[in-house]
Amino acid sequence: MSIRNKLILLILVLLTAISAVTGILFLHSEWSSISANSQRKNLQILLALAEVCKETHGSPKNSPAYTYFQTFLKTPEIIGVSCTDSSGRVFISDRYYRPFSSPSPFRLPLFFKTFSPPVTGVWETQQDNGVEILKASLSAVSNKGRQVTAHVDFSLQLINQEMDSSLRQSSAGFFIILSLAFAIGCIGTLIITRVIAGPMQTMAEAARMIGSGHLDHRIPVTSRDEMGMLAAEFNEMANRLKELDDMKSDFISSITHDLRSPVTGIELCSDLIKELAEKREYTRIPEQLFSINEHSQRLNRFIDSLLEVSKIESGKLELDIKTINLEELADRAVRSFRPYAAQKNLTIELIVGQEIPETRGDPDRLYQVLSNIIGNAVKFTNAGSVCVFIEAAPGWQQVRVRDTGVGIPEYEIKNLFSKFYRINSGRRGHPASRQGTGLGLFISKFIMEQHCGRIELESSPGKGSVFTVFLPAL
Ligand SMILES: Nc1ncnc2c1ncn2[C@@H]1O[C@H](COP(=O)(O)OP(=O)(O)OP(=O)(O)O)[C@@H](O)[C@H]1O
Ligand SMILES: [Mg+2]
Incomplete structure (x- = not known):
């Protein structure tokens, strides 16, 4: 499966989960508030009836309280209302008074519906010919100082129906908004995955091109992210x-x-x-x-x-460090190039300014460095001379090789110590360049670094070059 499809699937699963959790939470809180409202309303009815019972107890049948009593029956959920006195005698009722039977639990239409009866009065349920009735009663002291009890029978079916329809009404809007949000989420997912996966596909295509040898292939950089x-x-x-x-x-x-x-x-x-x-x-x-x-x-x-x-x-070039005399090594290297210099009509001389003390180093490797640098000086000089100076400075001993050769342009100096680098090694270059491998300075630089030394270079094209090899003194 492509990354894009995986992303789409992942975001859709997340969206569905978020929608489901939001929906359940919404329905639960909405149901709690509808059920609380319904209980409040039923309690108000019971309290109002208790007031009527207090008024009607011992009053003549034509008193206004009796008329008011009839209004309770206009509420559809009320099946019956009655008032009893302290001896349990019904002194006013809309119909035959049914005594309490053993309470049965509520059957609720939704699994999360909870019922907590109001704290005031007695609230119980009862089955009567298959009809579920919520029976509520509340005692009060009448105007004449006698105890009266108000009884209201509610149809549980109608209460539940009303609660369900309120829930349906309030949730319809919510679910429309939720569906819209889900649809927007889906569209957003498609756009996001396109934005993310598009460049990835370009990248994969570019990697494939490079892998198949098209090394000139490049990716257009269109963003800063x-x-x-x-x-x-x-x-x-x-x-x-x-x-x-x-x-x-x-x-x-x-x-x-x-x-x-x-x-x-x-x-x-x-x-x-x-x-x-x-x-x-x-x-x-x-x-x-x-x-x-x-x-x-x-x-x-x-x-x-x-x-x-x-x-x-591979890190396998090791030095064999011994006590050495730099002057001796330079002298040997100069002597080895005398025939070559003579062949090119060049003078080559070794100039030792002062007495050079012994120091330590790998004699073979240092001879290799000096041979390469003196050899280069002879190789790249057509007329004039090659001078090798040996000097000692505090902390250092140095061999300076000065030639009057072809010189090196400034911009070439940074590449000179790289592997296989020869200046204009092509056909138009200096003929001597074609004889070398371009490895001498690369190896020399490495050897001097291993000795904690360095090679410095000054040159001007057409005038000659000065290579200086620095070796730490003892
Ligand atoms: N004294 C010099 N004067 C002018 N150019 C030089 C001098 N020394 C080095 N070069 C330039 O630097 C390049 C690199 O030198 P390097 O010693 O690394 O290689 P090489 O002499 O060509 O070959 P190798 O030393 O491996 O036989 C040379 O090819 C040459 O172009
Ligand atoms: Mg060389």
Whole structure:
């Protein structure tokens, strides 16, 4: 069952329950007030009759009280009225006086009807030839100082009929209003469920579209309520998914490219070796073997970087902290790049300003960071120099690598330490960019953070860059 139908069902059940409870409460309170009115009216009749009995006792038959006595019989519910004296003799009655019999309980037309007789007088019920009679009597002292008793017989059937018809009249209006309210509630339910379930359906449709690969699908944000917020969040999630998908595509295309070029190199060199061997030109073979070795090393570096990223991401990259000498590590890194720098006609020098005390760190990992930063400086510099300064400041030791290379535009700096990020790595980019994987700075940043250190960068395009590695001193 859809959420909309469930909501409709739930609200309808609630509406029905509320209507039923309201109806029962209304009928109960209405019946109580009708029944109280009826009792009050019957009591007034009994009190009035008691007054008449007092007046008529011992008075001549033509006294006005006798005329008044007749008026009681005009009330339809009254079956009979009489007055008796202290000896039980009937001195005035409209008909034959029936003595009291054993009382029988009331038979009430509605289950919630209750009867509480008025406190004044004696009230009992009696069956007479199948007719239910409510007998009421009240004693009083007559004008002549004698005790008289007034008796009224009411037809219970007529009393109940009158009460029922009053109840029917007053409840008719109420139930019309209740039905109208119920109908309005039903219409409201349909509107509310449409308002709530409509956006949900749109959301479900959008989720289905995204799930089936249409990552450009978005939900129009038409309100500022929770649904609007949900739609905005959904769109944000879709944007992120799209970004990740684009990154994945870029990653696959760049990784295939990065893997393909050394593999193709190895293949070409080995084909050439085969040809040379067939032609017995053995002297040219070592040159090809060097090339194969270079390509394999590049391939290995790439695979190592990928493995390192995977270690970083799974939290498995651990440091082997020892006492180290930063100057020694930097010197080793600079020396390893001398041949490369010489090949590009660049000067590369290490400048140590003062004596650098020993500190602690993982020597292999720190060497990896320095190699990457010095390697980058040589790789992205076509003319000029690369200078590596080692300095010690209170609390810190730092290695500053300054080059006169291509430089880095301001807007690229924030992305530079992200995975696989290379500036203009496409065909129009710096040719050196195409040789790297874009993982070096990502790994370096992580290693320095693990050492509680950091890497800072200043650069101006066309003029060169300065990368500074900060390592906490002992
Ligand atoms: N000194 C620099 N001058 C100019 N651009 C630089 C410099 N250092 C880094 N970059 C830019 O930052 C990018 C990211 O550098 P990073 O070291 O992460 O990757 P890479 O050198 O391309 O590849 P890898 O280090 O993984 O072999 C480089 O591709 C380059 O575009
Ligand atoms: Mg690099």
